[in-house]
Amino acid sequence: MNELLEQFLIETRELVQAAMEDLLALEAAPGDAEAVNRVFRAFHTLKGSVGLFDYPPWFALLHAAEDGLSAARAGTLSADANLIDVSLETLDATARWADAIETTERLPEAAAAEAGALAARYRSLLTRGPKTQVADIAALPGWVAHLVDASADRSGRPLTALRYRPREDCFFAGDDPLGLVRKVPGLLAVSVMPAAPWPPGEEFDAYACNLDITLLTAAPREEAETVFRLVGDQVTAVDVPGDRPTAAAGAAVAPALDAVVAAILAEQVRVLAAASGSDADAGRLEACARAAANALLSAGHDGDAENCERALERGSDALREAMEAILGGPTKPSPTEAGERLEPSEPFGGDAARTLRVDATRVDALLALVGELVVARNALGHLATRAEAGESVGTLARAIRDADANIGRLSATLHRNVVSLRLTPLSQVFRRFARPVREAARTLGKDVVLDFEGEDTEADKGIVENLFEPLLHVVRNALDHGLEDAATRRRREKPEAGHIRIEAGQDGDGIVVTVSDDGRGIDPAFIRRRAVERGLRSTEAVAAMDDDAVTDLIFAPGFSTAETVGALSGRGVGMDAVRAASERMGGRVSVESRIGLGTVVRLHLPRTISLVRVMVVGAGGESYGVAMDAIVEVVRKPRTSIHAVAGGNAAVLRGRTVPVVRLADLLGHGDSFTAAYDALLLIVHAAGETVALEVDRFEERIDAVVRPPSGLVGSVPGVAGTTPLGDGRVLLVLDPTTMLASALTVDRPPREGR
Structure with missing residues (x-):
């Protein structure tokens, strides 16, 4: 599987989970517009990601889902249980198909039929939903009314108005907002305004998009929206009814001028009108002239472009008058200038969860520890040099112990820090x-x-x-x-x-x-x-x-x-x-x-997989580990104090009779019995009882990272895990509780007395 597909599957599962949560939040709080927006953005991103691969049924389903959620976002379809149910089922299908692709790199056989059925349910909801066309021109949003008034269309035919608010970082994503607008068929009017007030000159960021683009087109809504399919979460569409009242005379932009070019020129006029006479205005004047000339040249209006360049030499007023002449009259105030409240732009992607999978400060701490380990390792080389020089054994032994203690401290700290990277x-x-x-x-x-x-x-x-x-x-x-x-x-x-x-x-x-x-x-x-x-x-x-x-x-x-x-x-x-x-x-x-x-x-x-203090014990010629946390105490008792009772052996420990079970017997080393005078006992708890586990010998205590049992060892009862020893052997770490639970019978010796 290639890296792009792997990343796609990771992102898909995250988006499915996020959208599912938002749908359930929407169900709990009907009418939550922000929840609808978040769900729409998740489905839109999913569709865009799927579009990178050859999965047509999946893409078609997500496109249908996006249509339904877009209607809910525009208020033309109720975000009720029907829409939530089919959207949740779509997410279920998406999750299953992602799993199938991870395994086989193709969709399941039934995916096309399932996608078609779900898409049909979305279309059914849209068909049953309320009419998307606004019946009264007075009920249109102010920005739409402004576009209709500014257009040259007097046909009375239905139109489509769109508002496009590009993300602030859209240029870095490869988007060309005005290039997209140019692709819209049947353009009648375009308005380009700042989405927020322009910052002072010293704070101005030329690479941050601050545009609020509105446009009017004679094209059907679906055809117009197709142009913006990859930025659908940044676009709002409104159907404009036919048989509209005629707009005021003289308000239209000259029909011979391209709508996009007219919008650019109109915005330059507004920028010039806002000039304050500061030192920054000379640069602003030149920028406006250049923007207007380039727009006019791109549309074939070479003469008008030359007029703008000549007007630049005469100053701001001359340049503004030249642009207004090209536009066919003084520029009409924007809705904002006329007093209309401009809705704040949605924080597209701004509220999305951004997860740093590994905290950078933790990585820095690891690097620092690695540096300390390098120093400690160099110290060992220095000790070897001292040994070769014939330094006394006693002095070297003390130095080696100090070095060992230092490396032990560093390794324990390193382990804790590495473990912290896995915290979720x-x-x-x-x-x-x-x-x-x-x-x-x-x-x-x-x-x-x-x-x-x-x-x-x-x-x-x-x-x-x-x-x-x-x-x-x-x-x-x-x-x-x-x-x-x-x-x-x-x-x-x-x-x-x-x-x-x-x-x-x-x-x-x-x-x-x-x-x-x-x-x-x-x-x-x-x-x-x-x-x-x-x-x-x-x-x-x-x-x-x-x-x-x-x-x-x-x-x-x-x-x-x-x-x-x-x-x-x-x-x-x-x-x-x-x-x-x-x-x-x-x-x-x-x-x-x-x-x-x-x-x-x-x-x-x-909470974590931590270092475990392990006691290494012997049984039948083999070494095994037992976690110190599982051992209540270690006891050495004369073998004569262990007595045979019904069901096994027992000993008295602090006035209490406890069963005694040999570890060698549990492990199948019954013939390796040692006749040592003292019995070595690990006192543990198992099945609600205190039990003495007899071992053949005590070897050492070590700090170990115990790995969970896997493979053949994973099927052996009583094995807690494995850990490597310093000499390269692998030590089995036992779980005495599990081992003893099956060994103990109901015929145990009495708990009290001697």
Whole structure:
């Protein structure tokens, strides 16, 4: 796949997400003109991007979408549920087609048919929409009335008026505003004015476009708009009705003069009229004369161009009179000069999110650290020279330890800074929920309010990318099982609309993501009955459990509170997947609930992939790592204090009996038993129990970056990851909790006593 196509796919997904959010915002706040503008600009940009490639069905669909949104933007089509629905479906199709192109570099087989059906729905909306033509000439905007009055057309035929406000940086984008205007067929009148007051001479930027171009044409609206198809978000079109009242005599621009040239000359006249007599006016005078002469020469009016150049020698008044003579009379004041309020230009692209994917200050910090590492490395070379010179071993040992400590400090700092480059705001996950919540609420017939907090909380990119699926399960459960229907909520004196809140915050070195609802809550008595019905626990077992333990059963595989299998739930797959996903990310999940008030589910997750302090231990002649965070303590006990009990071995630790499990046995090294006098024990927690994990030897403690298990290792239970050792070997880092959970049986030794 070439680089241009890769960039196109990245931009497409970003635009789809942004447009989807704006459509949902528009649905929540009908009539939000700025939301309509943002959606239109997103679709317009999508269409322009797709136009760079050979995907005709896709381009045709986006063109139809742009037509519909343009009508909504002009107020001739209601931005109602019909338009929002078809636009969301168009975004869905766009996202799917982008995925297909990423894989196969071509559209799916059914894309043409789907695009045609969606485009037809847009056309249907436009057909049913209100008439786009203004019935009363008095109701036209002032800028349109000014154009009609200034035109030479007296035919009474329908016309099209367009207002083109180029972006300030349009020249750098390769746009030629006046060149586009020249391409409009059937031009009758053109007005070129400043979009904002001109700045003082010393602040004037010749490369910033400050134009407000209005034009009147006899061409049909579609034909005129086609000229501006690549800058459609900068153009507003208005249909002018036929049978208009005749304009005042003498107001027309001379028909023999090209409309664009006339507009340029008229603007130069206004600039000259605004001259203040300052030193800057000499340059302004020459610039106006040159602009007018060049415009006239381009249209073949060589004699008029010479008149302007000769008039320049006689001064400002002479030049202005010469231009007015060419125009056929004094220039009529612009709408702004006549007192009409000029609407502010839209900030085209100004409100678009600009993301610096890597903070430049973080890159600078990395470069500084690299410089320090180079210095530290040079110090090692100096130590080698001292060793070759025969310096004492004791002195060298101290110097080597100092160098090692310095490199260790630098590497730890470097690691933290590199990890910070991967930090991504959780807003990228949160913003994806508005659409599925909307669709699920519709399916269930519930009214739901969804809000967010803590979207700026940052976490490692891997955490953020893997967070959506487990959160989606939690949110669906809240929608389906948690929130009551409107009638039930009324009876319970609750607002008819249920409330779901997703929030995030930092908790020490980790983050906590919370999903809360104000629904019915979790009834432990119901969970007990359902657990027995599903055969997950016996009646006696659930009776002996406290309410917190019972509530925790919602995470059991196969557990579901749904009575029937539906689109959202009932298959027994959900909260167990949430717990499994949390554990894969190195986190945990907890739940709190109050009957009638709602439920809170919390995901406690690591914030970054950080350096892990690992204890290297031996078992059966091999070395393995165990994260120090997983070890409660390290104990050395005489082997005579370990006793055989029913189901295995046990030892007494501080007055409490704990199971003892050999790591070599868990790893299949049962024949490598050592007859050492003392047993070396790692005390860990597993399956709610305190367990002693016996190892053959303690080797060393190291700082390591633990990589998640992948490939064949990824399918081995109990492996937390891998890390390379200094001698080139790869160390397996074990997850003792997972390994011991399956090893422990119900026939455990008693917890208390000796």
